[in-house]
Amino acid sequence: MLDLAILGLLHESPMHGYELRKQLATKLGAIRAAISYGSLYPTLRRLQVAGWIIEAGETAAGAEEIPPLTSRRGRVVYKITAEGKERFQELLAQAGPETYDDTGFGVHFAFFARTDQATRLRILEGRRRKVEERREGLRDVLGRAAERLDAYTLELQRHGLDACEREVRWLEELIANERSGRAPQAATPPPDTPERP
Amino acid sequence: MLDLAILGLLHESPMHGYELRKQLATKLGAIRAAISYGSLYPTLRRLQVAGWIIEAGETAAGAEEIPPLTSRRGRVVYKITAEGKERFQELLAQAGPETYDDTGFGVHFAFFARTDQATRLRILEGRRRKVEERREGLRDVLGRAAERLDAYTLELQRHGLDACEREVRWLEELIANERSGRAPQAATPPPDTPERP
DNA sequence: TTGCGATGTATCGGTGCGATACATCGACGC
DNA sequence: GCGTCGATGTATCGCACCGATACATCGCAA
Numbered sequence: 449m450l451d452l453a454i455l456g457l458l459h460e461s462p463m464h465g466y467e468l469r470k471q472l473a474t475k476l477g478a479i480r481a482a483i484s485y486g487s488l489y490p491t492l493r494r495l496q497v498a499g500w501i502i503e504a505g506e507t508a509a510g511a512e513e514i515p516p517l518t519s520r521r522g523r524v525v526y527k528i529t530a531e532g533k534e535r536f537q538e539l540l541a542q543a544g545p546e547t548y549d550d551t552g553f554g555v556h557f558a559f560f561a562r563t564d565q566a567t568r569l570r571i572l573e574g575r576r577r578k579v580e581e582r583r584e585g586l587r588d589v590l591g592r593a594a595e596r597l598d599a600y601t602l603e604l605q606r607h608g609l610d611a612c613e614r615e616v617r618w619l620e621e622l623i624a625n626e627r628s629g630r631a632p633q634a635a636t637p638p639p640d641t642p643e644r645p
Numbered sequence: 646m647l648d649l650a651i652l653g654l655l656h657e658s659p660m661h662g663y664e665l666r667k668q669l670a671t672k673l674g675a676i677r678a679a680i681s682y683g684s685l686y687p688t689l690r691r692l693q694v695a696g697w698i699i700e701a702g703e704t705a706a707g708a709e710e711i712p713p714l715t716s717r718r719g720r721v722v723y724k725i726t727a728e729g730k731e732r733f734q735e736l737l738a739q740a741g742p743e744t745y746d747d748t749g750f751g752v753h754f755a756f757f758a759r760t761d762q763a764t765r766l767r768i769l770e771g772r773r774r775k776v777e778e779r780r781e782g783l784r785d786v787l788g789r790a791a792e793r794l795d796a797y798t799l800e801l802q803r804h805g806l807d808a809c810e811r812e813v814r815w816l817e818e819l820i821a822n823e824r825s826g827r828a829p830q831a832a833t834p835p836p837d838t839p840e841r842p
Numbered sequence: 843t844t845g846c847g848a849t850g851t852a853t854c855g856g857t858g859c860g861a862t863a864c865a866t867c868g869a870c871g872c
Numbered sequence: 873g874c875g876t877c878g879a880t881g882t883a884t885c886g887c888a889c890c891g892a893t894a895c896a897t898c899g900c901a902a
Binding site for chain 3: 681
Binding site: 490 | 849850851852853854855860
């Protein structure tokens with residue numbers, strides 16, 4: 449999941465770790481707190497070893513290819529490679545079960561602007577299915593097992609059920625929009641990393 | 646968190662691992678999927694080593710103290726100890742930052758029937774504070790940074806903001822109830838493990 | 843000038859997940 | 873009587889990610 453998120457952000461522009469974390473926090477603020485450094489840096493190394501990102505400055509043509517705003521030693525700016533972009537598309541399109549849990553869905557959704565419509569539809573429907581299952585489970589408990597649970601636990605289930613129902617409705621809307629061709633906004637495709645300005 | 650959840654369930658009645666997992670799935674169905682065996686069994690061993698739970702049948706007085714419904718070899722029934730009950734209360738009352746994240750709050754809330762009112766109030770208010778912070782973060786992004794994000798990302802933030810607002814309202818109600826003395830139901834205190842029937 | 847908060851990179855231990863293995867049991871069809 | 877299939881049941885392994893921590897630099901204000 450982190451791979452996808454990081455590649456996605458670096459797809460928009462080169463960045464160093466700290467900045468990546470901040471951007472991720474705003475982009476995925478609705479989904480998860482903030483990525484931990486204990487995940488971030490090892491992941492960056494892994495991505496680099498795999499050849500999906502490189503440290504900017506090593507690219508070519510020597511010197512200060514991307515003049516950092518505050519050119520301080522110690523900052524490591526990463527840049528996505530062509531292989532990285534391929535990998536990103538691969539990750540975007542592939543759908544395991546983890547694609548539909550809270551985090552997985554959120555990350556995929558956050559990059560929907562780079563996803564083709566068929567994939568968007570598939571992911572939205574997969575997510576809906578999953579939330580519906582959760583919803584049915586909660587309804588069962590509230591119906592059948594209600595007497596065996598205390599009032600607080602039941603209240604928790606009720607709140608969870610409400611959240612599920614709302615999310616399903618939200619997903620229905622999004623799916624309808626996708627089907628009708630008009631996305632939330634086909635406008636504003638995010639800027640791509642210019643290969644050679 | 647697992648410690649708390651497992652001790653809490655075993656507080657209600659002795660159980661073996663598989664059953665524990667199922668009960669946990671229904672009790673915390675609104676919060677999290679289901680605990681993985683890869684967490685469950687190591688945790689059970691840890692709790693046992695710490696002396697908070699023991700295998701039923703080892704207790705005392707030899708033989709078949711709790712005659713299992715289907716007395717099959719291989720099932721390991723666990724039972725909470727007196728130390729375990731102390732530990733449970735300790736975990737219930739203590740409030741680190743992780744007490745207020747989604748999972749932590751959910752687990753605490755699920756055992757509110759065993760929590761004293763002051764602690765309940767403290768936890769509800771802590772959670773509210775946390776959700777409010779999240780909400781403010783999302784409002785900021787939707788207000789200030791809106792133009793820099795694509796439509797899908799914005800839609801995600803909007804949905805997240807809505808969920809935050811709803812949860813805050815829900816928490817407000819619960820807090821008001823606690824303050825006014827009438828909990829959702831002071832009734833139905835769950836059964837305790839009988840020490841000696 | 844000193845000291846503090848933001849920026850920045852990095853590691854470590856622990857928690858929990860998903861996949862997997864394996865064994866028993868009751869129910870069902872044949 | 874026989875196979876086999878799904879539910880029950882215990883257990884481990886590797887991986888992903890988190891939270892705490894360490895440490896160093898910068899800009900700014902007291």
